[in-house]
Amino acid sequence: MPQHTLPRPICTHCDGFPTVAITTGQTTEDGERHTITAHCPACRGTGHSIGRNAPAGAYARVGV
Template identity: 70%
Template sequence: MPQHARPRPICAHCDGFPQVAITTGQTTPDGHRETVTATCHPCNGTGHTAPARAYARTGA
């Protein structure tokens, strides 16, 4: 079945990868690497430039 919803534009700040895990260089006592999660603020962690509701309404 064809999909009629047009794809939303990808965020230029994160290139569609809105959340990433960054290693701190430290390890936990059991040997695992400590990581920090970073979220793209311009797209609020969605990976797209326009919110889904606004995009669906305008169809742009």
């Protein structure tokens, strides 16, 4: 029987696209573009909110 788990919130910094390939502008000997991989620093490449990246559940007015 499947387990029912709540979906984790999507990272607000990368909108769920945590890993991208960036071209360096150089080509390899085969003529292909040289790329590097970059991960979202907020979610560490998971695409989901972690800790302080999680959106606030509710706003409350405090004080006068």
